């Protein structure tokens with residue numbers, strides 16, 4: 283029994299070390315996705331976990347057991363139902379209560395959406411089959427399913443306000459943090475005329491009474507407003523840029539699908555390439571690479587993609603183009619539009635690698651986890 287208990291307790295650190303008890307148990311099991319022998323109890327995988335946690339409180343002294351989890355389990359023994367449920371419903375990788383979707387492996391181990399996507403993305407980078415860190419069974423988007431019961435149960439559990447650290451049911455927490463918490467971060471009402479102050483709500487009244495911004499002279503305020511206008515102007519430039527491109531005579535767009543490949547290097551690297559496609563009567567290819575081909579992108583938390591547009595056809599004269607990549611109809615990618623510009627010729631048929639303006643690393647992992655990356659490419663030909 284204690285072996286099962288142990289295995290359920292193991293978080294990512296132990297599972298990541300080959301030959302650790304977690305990995306060992308997976309190998310010793312009678313097949314992928316099978317439970318290790320547990321004294322012939324014949325229990326269904328996953329079913330007995332909560333019971334075991336209550337029955338065998340910290341019996342095994344495995345040093346690899348995650349310390350954070352261990353503490354929680356012991357508190358849970360003496361604590362309230364909510365506290366015991368916490369250790370049952372938490373993500374088996376990050377040991378936090380999932381905030382959004384919850385996925386489970388075929389043996390029922392729970393993973394929050396972030397960890398699940400991260401595991402799939404890491405496996406893609408290392409060219410391995412992704413496995414459950416708990417039982418080593420294969421995981422993928424098609425093999426794992428959501429667990430709605432857990433998602434709903436979690437939303438009923440009390441949660442700590444990030445500002446005042448008091449406990450609230452998750453269903454009211456959002457309103458509390460937005461509107462009611464005395465410690466929530468607020469901004470001075472004179473922010474519009476440049477006051478940078480921000481602080482807890484209960485200090486707001488005092489600050490606003492003392493704030494120097496309303497007493498500034500018109501001239502001083504003009505300077506501040508000019509600065510603030512700068513950032514708005516940049517945003518407007520982008521949109522105006524897109525609108526003026528839309529007036530061009532020659533506009534082409536197409537759905538592009540980046541597919542994963544490996545380099546021939548000794549340590550192979552993941553890169554992406556689209557099949558050849560035609561836009562504006564020319565043949566093109568797009569390539570993309572992860573973390574600018576850093577040696578071991580799976581070792582860093584930061585994930586970026588950069589891409590390159592290559593003209594494959596021969597041209598009679600230089601082809602001056604603006605181009606941009608946006609979310610297409612087949613993938614839900616969050617991208618901040620950026621317009622790039624390049625003059626293509628037979629000698630200079632490849633753009634530099636430009637950052638694919640994905641909003642953050644989490645979004646980038648989502649793309650890596652999804653195998654193919656579907657986007658929409660626009661090319662605007664500039665005619666003199």
Ligand SMILES: [Zn+2]
Pocket residue numbers: 373374375376377378393394395396397398
């Ligand atoms: Zn997690």
Ligand SMILES: [Zn+2]
Pocket residue numbers: 387388389390391414415416417418419
């Ligand atoms: Zn599992």
Ligand SMILES: [Zn+2]
Pocket residue numbers: 443444445446447448458459463464465466
């Ligand atoms: Zn609060």
Ligand SMILES: [Zn+2]
Pocket residue numbers: 470471472473477478479489490493494495
């Ligand atoms: Zn102020």
